[in-house]
Amino acid sequence: MLVLGIETSCDETAAAVVSDQAPHIRSNVVFSQLAEHRPYGGIVPEVAARAHLTHLDPVIERALEEAGVGFDDLDAVAATGGPGLIGGVIVGVTEAKAIALARGLPFVAINHLEGHALSARLVAPVEFPFLLLLVSGGHCQLQIVEGIGHYRRLGTTIDDAAGEAFDKGAKLLGLGYPGGPLIEKLAQSGRPDAFNFPRGIGRRDELDFSFSGVKTSLRYQIEKMTAAQVQERLPDLCASYQQAVLDALVRKTRAALRQAGGVYRSLGLSGGVANNRTLRVLLEREAQGERIPFFAAQPKHTGDNAGMIAFAAWIDPKGCDGSAGFGLLVEPSATLAPLAPDDLAPAHL
Numbered sequence: 001m002l003v004l005g006i007e008t009s010c011d012e013t014a015a016a017v018v019s020d021q022a023p024h025i026r027s028n029v030v031f032s033q034l035a036e037h038r039p040y041g042g043i044v045p046e047v048a049a050r051a052h053l054t055h056l057d058p059v060i061e062r063a064l065e066e067a068g069v070g071f072d073d074l075d076a077v078a079a080t081g082g083p084g085l086i087g088g089v090i091v092g093v094t095e096a097k098a099i100a101l102a103r104g105l106p107f108v109a110i111n112h113l114e115g116h117a118l119s120a121r122l123v124a125p126v127e128f129p130f131l132l133l134l135v136s137g138g139h140c141q142l143q144i145v146e147g148i149g150h151y152r153r154l155g156t157t158i159d160d161a162a163g164e165a166f167d168k169g170a171k172l173l174g175l176g177y178p179g180g181p182l183i184e185k186l187a188q189s190g191r192p193d194a195f196n197f198p199r200g201i202g203r204r205d206e207l208d209f210s211f212s213g214v215k216t217s218l219r220y221q222i223e224k225m226t227a228a229q230v231q232e233r234l235p236d237l238c239a240s241y242q243q244a245v246l247d248a249l250v251r252k253t254r255a256a257l258r259q260a261g262g263v264y265r266s267l268g269l270s271g272g273v274a275n276n277r278t279l280r281v282l283l284e285r286e287a288q289g290e291r292i293p294f295f296a297a298q299p300k301h302t303g304d305n306a307g308m309i310a311f312a313a314w315i316d317p318k319g320c321d322g323s324a325g326f327g328l329l330v331e332p333s334a335t336l337a338p339l340a341p342d343d344l345a346p347a348h349l
């Protein structure tokens, strides 16, 4: 079975061809709109929607070409139906529906977060149930992945996502966009204990995240310094800021693991922030402490890509039966799962 996947929910225009036979990913083409958004220091939704319109056709053509297949070889067409920026999601869904209608194929709408959630499984058949830390520019969640199609959200951010915290921090430091990789690079030559930034909210057993405090604290720190001092201390500022964001992620993940009392069979990490090497090392250590394996999505699948969307389409039994149908409207605010109620806390899984 061959599925064409399309991803246009944010600032990557992406298409992929995925097979149900390993190696699953036959092609995975991502056109990053970074250059279009960089002058604004962040993603501008209207710019993104227009760029998707321009780039999607050639990206799909390339994905088919690299996979060595044509439209006639496809068995289904999948696209991100949400969550995401509505303009972009409409472009992707409309294109996918048009291809499916013209070729008499099922159209499958995929929840973008399900794509991220399952992307660690592209590396290995990660055993269920697993605890997933999903950290990107738009999302920051702890999810219990009980099985394909079965998710429970343990915690989410009450303000900024972790990637957003890196991006906004980098903007305050005058580093450019996207901030995560730039901060990580400078942090390598800085001291993580040089500045003391706050570690987010709440009691340790609460699993929600908050990153607006750390960002504000960085702003106050910068305001106390001259421009020359900021330049001179950039590595220390980056290392300390990164440490504060990562500590918050690791602490909540640890709390979720402890609360579950050994229920999880593995720990997974996905989303753009999963590229951060320090975060990978820290979470690997947490998993070792629990004696469970740690799986991180591969760098080529951590950011937004269509491979994870097409993969989610065929792996979910309800995926490619076409039940989403052509009547589906886009769902820009879709969530992956309801908040896990107290009586369904991990200990009861």
Ligand code: ADP
Pocket: 010, 011, 135, 136, 137, 138, 139, 162, 163, 164, 166, 167, 178, 179, 180, 181, 184, 271, 272, 273, 274, 275, 276, 277, 302, 303, 304
């Ligand atoms: P979204 O599409 O929701 O913005 P992506 O999955 O495309 O998310 O990931 C992009 C985000 O990941 C950006 O916020 C970026 O700063 C962050 N990011 C990428 N690489 C790193 C890194 N090495 N360290 C920290 N954050 C990173």
Ligand code: MG
Pocket: 010, 011, 012, 137, 303, 304
């Ligand atoms: Mg993105």
